[in-house]
Amino acid sequence: MFEAIAFYLFAFLTIAMFFIAVTTSQALYALTALAAGMIFISAFFFILDADFLGAIQIVVYSGAVMALYAFGMMFFDTTREVKEKRGNALIISGLSILSAVLVVLIVAAPMVATNITASYPVNPALGNTQDVGMILFTKYLVPFEVAAVMLLVAMIAGIVLAGKKMDLSLTLMTEAEIIDMKKDQNKKVLS
Amino acid sequence: MEIGLNHYLVLSTILFAIGLVGVMRRKNLLMLFFATEILLNAVNIAFAAISHYYGDLTGQMFAFFVIAIAASEVAVGLGLLIVWHKRHNNIDLDQMSTMRG
Secondary structure (H helix, E strand, O other): OHHHHHHHHHHHHHHHHHHHHHHOOOHHHHHHHHHHHHHHHHHHHHHOOOHHHHHHHHHHHHHHHHHHHHHHHOOOOOOOOOOEOOOOHHHHHHHHHHHHHHHHHHHHHHHHOOOOOOOOEOOOOOOHHHHHHHHHOOOOHHHHHHHHHHHHHHHHHHHHHHOOOOOOOOOOOOHHHHHHHHHHHHHHHHO | OOOOHHHHHHHHHHHHHHHHHHHHHEOEHHHHHHHHHHHHHHHHHHHHHHHHHOOEOHHHHHHHHHHHHHHHHHHHHHHHHHHHHHHHOOOEOHHHOOOOO
């Protein structure tokens, strides 16, 4: 009973938040709606007995990813209205057909596969966090290490891409130096 | 009323469709990134629900790796976006149609 109430409440909230994030013309509204939707999604993970996944969802998505977007948005002009594409009838009809096929496939897929046996069954004697740890560091150790290397690569790429000219400080430079630097930059872009 | 696997799969499909609409109609590249986050989250819900109803931890493992990939995608994508914005002073998708450096 309570599970049903929680499911429908959070389903409504999540769909509303993501709908706002997709349709609003303000970048800041989209960012906050998305962050709220991420937190509501973690509620589903707690309902589904995936406690560790729920905690990770809050920490990584609403903590790290949203903070990263918020920092990234300092570089962009967020007060400007977001322009939208004009609706193309062909694309919209194609999307609707694709979505309908997706619904049918997703609902039909578990019915086709009736005799599925769990390869890594849940151990009821352990908690979810301990259970996840046992599987992650034995059966999924290699993917875990590869994911760690991938995160390192992404971190280096982010620093290299976004950190250009970070050694210069516009507040400590004099007006003439800034004008000189801008002239140099224009030359580089034009050449 | 009992909540079954299909409830979660339908919810996941609705969220995925919302994300898909966002990907198709957004012109601003930052908003496009938001829509891809919605897509990844919709899939994560489906993974967690299947993991719960089949008593198998594989779904949760896949959800972890999806989250890790999403985090690295944001780091690299946002870095590229900042470089593009510094150079061209806009992040509209239509301006990126040419492959001129």
